[in-house]
Amino acid sequence: MSRYAPAEVEAKWQTAWDKAETFRAVRSNDKPKYYVLEMFPYPSGRIHMGHVRNYTMGDVIARHRIATGHSVLHPMGWDAFGMPAENAAMERGGHPKDWTYGNIADMREQMKPLGLSIDWSREFATCDPEYYGQQQSLFLDFLEKGLVYRKNATVNWDPVDMTVLANEQVIDGKGWRSGAPVERRDLTQWFFKISEYSEELLAAIDGLDAWPEKVKLMQRNWIGKSRGLEFAWALTAPTHGHTEIDVYTTRPDTLMGASFLGISPDHPLAKALEADDPDLAAFNAECRRTGTSEEDLERAEKRGFDTGLTVRHPLDPSWELPVWVANFILMDYGTGAIFGCPAHDQRDLDFCRKYDLPVIDTFVSVDNPQSVDTDAFVPPKTEKVRWINHFTGIETATGQEAIDATIDQAERDEWGTGVTKYRLRDWGLSRQRYWGCPIPVVHCEVCGVVPEKKENLPIRLPDDVAFDQPGNPLDRHPTWRDVPCPTCGAPAKRETDTMDTFVDSSWYFARFTAPQADTPTVAEDAAYWMNVDQYIGGIEHAILHLLYSRFFARAMYICGHLPESAIEPFDALFTQGMVTHAAYRRAGPFTDSEGNPTYSRQGFLFPEEVEQRADGLFIKGSEQRVVAHPPIKMSKSKKNVVDPSDIIARYGADTARWFVLSDSPPERDVEWTASGAEAAHKHLSRVYRLASEELVDPSDTNPAADGDLLRAMHRTIEAVTLGVESFGFNAAIAKLYAFTGTIAKSKAGGDAKREALRTLSQLMAPMTPHLSEEIWQKLGGEGFVVDAPWPKADPAYLVEDSVTLPIQINGKRRDEITVAKDIDKAALESLVLQNDAVQRALAGNQPKKLIVVPGRIVNVVV
RNA sequence: GCGGACAUGGUGGAAUGGUAGACACCGGAGACUUAAAAUCUCCUGCUCAUCGAGCGUGCGGGUUCGAGUCCCGCUGUCCGCACCA
Numbered sequence: 001m002s003r004y005a006p007a008e009v010e011a012k013w014q015t016a017w018d019k020a021e022t023f024r025a026v027r028s029n030d031k032p033k034y035y036v037l038e039m040f041p042y043p044s045g046r047i048h049m050g051h052v053r054n055y056t057m058g059d060v061i062a063r064h065r066i067a068t069g070h071s072v073l074h075p076m077g078w079d080a081f082g083m084p085a086e087n088a089a090m091e092r093g094g095h096p097k098d099w100t101y102g103n104i105a106d107m108r109e110q111m112k113p114l115g116l117s118i119d120w121s122r123e124f125a126t127c128d129p130e131y132y133g134q135q136q137s138l139f140l141d142f143l144e145k146g147l148v149y150r151k152n153a154t155v156n157w158d159p160v161d162m163t164v165l166a167n168e169q170v171i172d173g174k175g176w177r178s179g180a181p182v183e184r185r186d187l188t189q190w191f192f193k194i195s196e197y198s199e200e201l202l203a204a205i206d207g208l209d210a211w212p213e214k215v216k217l218m219q220r221n222w223i224g225k226s227r228g229l230e231f232a233w234a235l236t237a238p239t240h241g242h243t244e245i246d247v248y249t250t251r252p253d254t255l256m257g258a259s260f261l262g263i264s265p266d267h268p269l270a271k272a273l274e275a276d277d278p279d280l281a282a283f284n285a286e287c288r289r290t291g292t293s294e295e296d297l298e299r300a301e302k303r304g305f306d307t308g309l310t311v312r313h314p315l316d317p318s319w320e321l322p323v324w325v326a327n328f329i330l331m332d333y334g335t336g337a338i339f340g341c342p343a344h345d346q347r348d349l350d351f352c353r354k355y356d357l358p359v360i361d362t363f364v365s366v367d368n369p370q371s372v373d374t375d376a377f378v379p380p381k382t383e384k385v386r387w388i389n390h391f392t393g394i395e396t397a398t399g400q401e402a403i404d405a406t407i408d409q410a411e412r413d414e415w416g417t418g419v420t421k422y423r424l425r426d427w428g429l430s431r432q433r434y435w436g437c438p439i440p441v442v443h444c445e446v447c448g449v450v451p452e453k454k455e456n457l458p459i460r461l462p463d464d465v466a467f468d469q470p471g472n473p474l475d476r477h478p479t480w481r482d483v484p485c486p487t488c489g490a491p492a493k494r495e496t497d498t499m500d501t502f503v504d505s506s507w508y509f510a511r512f513t514a515p516q517a518d519t520p521t522v523a524e525d526a527a528y529w530m531n532v533d534q535y536i537g538g539i540e541h542a543i544l545h546l547l548y549s550r551f552f553a554r555a556m557y558i559c560g561h562l563p564e565s566a567i568e569p570f571d572a573l574f575t576q577g578m579v580t581h582a583a584y585r586r587a588g589p590f591t592d593s594e595g596n597p598t599y600s601r602q603g604f605l606f607p608e609e610v611e612q613r614a615d616g617l618f619i620k621g622s623e624q625r626v627v628a629h630p631p632i633k634m635s636k637s638k639k640n641v642v643d644p645s646d647i648i649a650r651y652g653a654d655t656a657r658w659f660v661l662s663d664s665p666p667e668r669d670v671e672w673t674a675s676g677a678e679a680a681h682k683h684l685s686r687v688y689r690l691a692s693e694e695l696v697d698p699s700d701t702n703p704a705a706d707g708d709l710l711r712a713m714h715r716t717i718e719a720v721t722l723g724v725e726s727f728g729f730n731a732a733i734a735k736l737y738a739f740t741g742t743i744a745k746s747k748a749g750g751d752a753k754r755e756a757l758r759t760l761s762q763l764m765a766p767m768t769p770h771l772s773e774e775i776w777q778k779l780g781g782e783g784f785v786v787d788a789p790w791p792k793a794d795p796a797y798l799v800e801d802s803v804t805l806p807i808q809i810n811g812k813r814r815d816e817i818t819v820a821k822d823i824d825k826a827a828l829e830s831l832v833l834q835n836d837a838v839q840r841a842l843a844g845n846q847p848k849k850l851i852v853v854p855g856r857i858v859n860v861v862v
Numbered sequence: 863g864c865g866g867a868c869a870u871g872g873u874g875g876a877a878u879g880g881u882a883g884a885c886a887c888c889g890g891a892g893a894c895u896u897a898a899a900a901u902c903u904c905c906u907g908c909u910c911a912u913c914g915a916g917c918g919u920g921c922g923g924g925u926u927c928g929a930g931u932c933c934c935g936c937u938g939u940c941c942g943c944a945c946c947a
Contacts, residue, residue: 042947082947155945166945214866218942221865294943298863328863332944347863424944431945501947542866544944578941632940663874663886669940671874675887682900683886689901731876734885741885744902806881811928813881851927857880861927 004688006652025073034070039537043103049579053660060766067790075512078125126504132437133458141559157185184288189430198422210572224423231416233311240272248334253402266331436498444485444492506552530566539575577669580631583640587625654768706752714797
């Protein structure tokens with residue numbers, strides 16, 4: 001008997017599959033198609049356990065679909081543009097292109113040993129000119145259809161490095177390299193008109209039946225449809241050409257509680273007033289130092305500045321309210337101006353208390369109007385409350401009814417308009433960076449913005465650039481930048497902004513259907529392979545990537561690049577959890593409330609630096625205490641990365657694949673543990689050993705055992721099939737563990753055992769394809785196990801003759817009873833009433849109630 | 863701040879509203895062995911304990927014959943917030 005040698009076995013079968021072109025995706029007339037896709041990786045240089053988990057899940061689905069007779073498309077590519085390549089170039093020298101393609105080659109080499117069922121002939125990287133050239137072509141089509149336009153937008157500006165910063169490069173309001181306070185700056189940039197599709201993108205969510213509810217909810221909230229009232233507040237003294245201020249509110253029912261009017265520091269009026277009030281100019285400038293992210297703005301300390309202006313209440317011209325500039329008002333949402341109602345909005349109340357503004361009593365309340373102190377009363381939209389209608393007096397209504405009534409009144413009396421607004425903003429795609437897809441337009445002094453001619457595509461990134469000075473190297477590359485105008489031929493300048501990398505990932509799934517075509521897609525390939533039947537990726541992409549892709553599919557349909565049936569490109573979505581791992585930190589000088597040491601602010605420690613002693617964790621060979629950090633996502637900075645290549649070298653790919661699927665449900669995080677990997681490996685060795693040993697000891701067989709083994713086998717087929725089809729991989733694996741134990745202990749004959757083991761190898765094949773091929777071959781299976789038809793559970797083996805039912809008394813389990821499967825209800829009831837425990841509980845009385853759920857449970861209520 | 867999710871033994875987790883803890887790790891006992899490794903068998907939620915009994919799914923309420931599961935309110939942890947990918 002030979003020991004299981006994964007390195008040899010895995011390489012052998014990978015070569016065999018390659019040679020047979022087992023995973024080449026071919027259009028077929030007689031097979032149903034199945035397109036399974038995992039979110040493609042960014043080529044950071046190393047694959048990590050998260051990748052292994054993601055691709056293994058997709059591989060299980062793909063291999064199961066091959067076995068159920070589908071023509072499967074399972075491709076892989078690289079999301080290859082982005083900042084890390086430029087950062088690497090700045091820090092270590094070299095070129096982003098070399099760095100990226102080098103990483104791709106490395107990662108492909110690390111990925112291949114996993115034995116994934118990928119059609120590598122379709123591989124591409126988004127930084128291939130063949131890919132981004134087609135993307136430029138799409139951009140020009142979108143431009144022609146009016147799906148792209150230019151407008152001003154605010155960016156983070158580093159005044160020292162003279163460069164635009166991403167939100168993640170802004171640390172505590174300062175540039176990550178220069179440390180200089182970041183400013184906001186307006187630039188003219190390109191935008192996709194995604195907001196025009198707000199309603200459609202929202203409504204279509206209802207049809208995404210195989211998407212997780214939480215993702216659909218997040219998308220709905222992100223699109224943020226709201227119905228509200230837009231109306232004007234007249235300035236008591238017009239100024240700088242402004243006579244009134246437009247306000248949008250979703251809570252017009254609280255209008256009679258208004259205390260002040262607030263406008264954004266970026267509101268045109270606020271900007272106009274800067275000219276004659278240096279203090280206001282300084283205040284606005286200070287506000288603009290906050291980062292541009294919504295989180296920064298919302299979490300910043302609420303601050304305001306009194307403009308000295310006043311406005312008249314629309315329902316009572318004698319009621320004058322002050323106008324404040326406030327840093328928490330977003331210019332991007334609504335009209336950039338709000339009215340503050342302290343009684344019914346906590347933020348407004350806090351603001352009024354801070355700046356000593358009047359607080360009007362609640363006029364919407366559970367019973368009668370009452371004063372507020374530190375807690376605002378937010379009127380519920382669905383529950384009835386007493387509400388003061390400014391026209392008809394006190395009424396009882398839900399918040400929603402009050403809102404609707406106010407909007408109706410406003411429209412009838414013509415002082416306001418009911419409007420529907422969406423939180424979703426247009427998608428700004430311009431990036432002031434080198435390593436991205438060039439935007440294919442030229443700026444001509446005569447003709448203005450001129451689209452590049454399609455025959456000139458791809459507009460290639462120049463290779464001869466340097467990163468020794470700040471800013472975008474395309475800006476200072478005269479031979480690339482300075483070109484004649486495509487229309488008039490006059491000297492003109494190329495657009496030096498490149499596209500957001502989200503653009504690259506918004507249509508790659510469509511490109512996989514015809515990756516080498518000289519158009520973005522090919523009609524018949526797209527028609528055959530789209531949609532993606534199963535898309536798998538991280539929850540972190542629940543909003544942006546998926547929403548952008550949904551928009552792109554619509555835009556591509558409008559431009560004739562996708563069939564109408566593909567405007568929702570992902571039929572089913574699964575969001576998998578992360579792979580976490582223990583991490584260690586030095587203990588600090590403080591203890592928590594239970595007296596345990598807490599960790600210091602100093603960084604993390606590698607596991608090899610830590611040792612366990614009788615009285616706790618210490619740095620090896622020292623008295624420095626160490627604190628175990630709860631399992632956390634693997635990352636370099638946490639010093640808790642486990643390299644998949646090391647695991648594969650030690651145990652083989654099948655062990656890594658089995659482990660990442662086994663311990664946790666796929667949607668939840670899984671913690672990598674050495675003991676778990678060890679257990680997975682032991683199991684695979686055991687299965688190999690079972691299949692290699694003499695199957696039967698003739699002195700220890702029992703013909704009756706054949707039936708038991710077959711029953712267990714068919715129950716396992718049923719459970720594993722269900723698990724594989726419903727992302728219950730961990731449950732499927734538990735059943736496979738149990739079935740392996742059953743085979744090992746079975747006293748069945750050789751034929752029955754051989755059949756059981758062959759079936760075991762088939763059921764394990766999606767997870768452990770190499771081991772399964774090896775066993776399949778050993779036991780005389782025909783061809784590859786990957787091509788063998790998926791086993792079917794025979795219902796005849798699934799039925800049981802008798803069943804054990806728990807007996808509950810008042811809902812608590814007290815005994816159990818074994819009865820024939822098909823016993824009739826009356827017979828079962830009389831058996832239950834004779835039961836000792838029931839007799840004791842009844843003490844001679846009749847039961848109040850007897851609940852019998854056939855095949856499940858009996859409950860006696862006394 | 864806003865939005866979303868999650869919470870079950872020493873650990874990861876299982877459980878169409880119906881026997882809570884499947885399966886695995888850790889731990890314990892034993893077999894095999896000169897010995898070790900490997901392998902195999904059995905035990906293993908907690909408390910009291912002889913049989914057995916009581917308690918038990920983050921906390922507080924509710925619905926139900928019956929709640930880990932459904933509803934309401936908390937607490938804690940994690941994820942996203944539009945220029946990270």
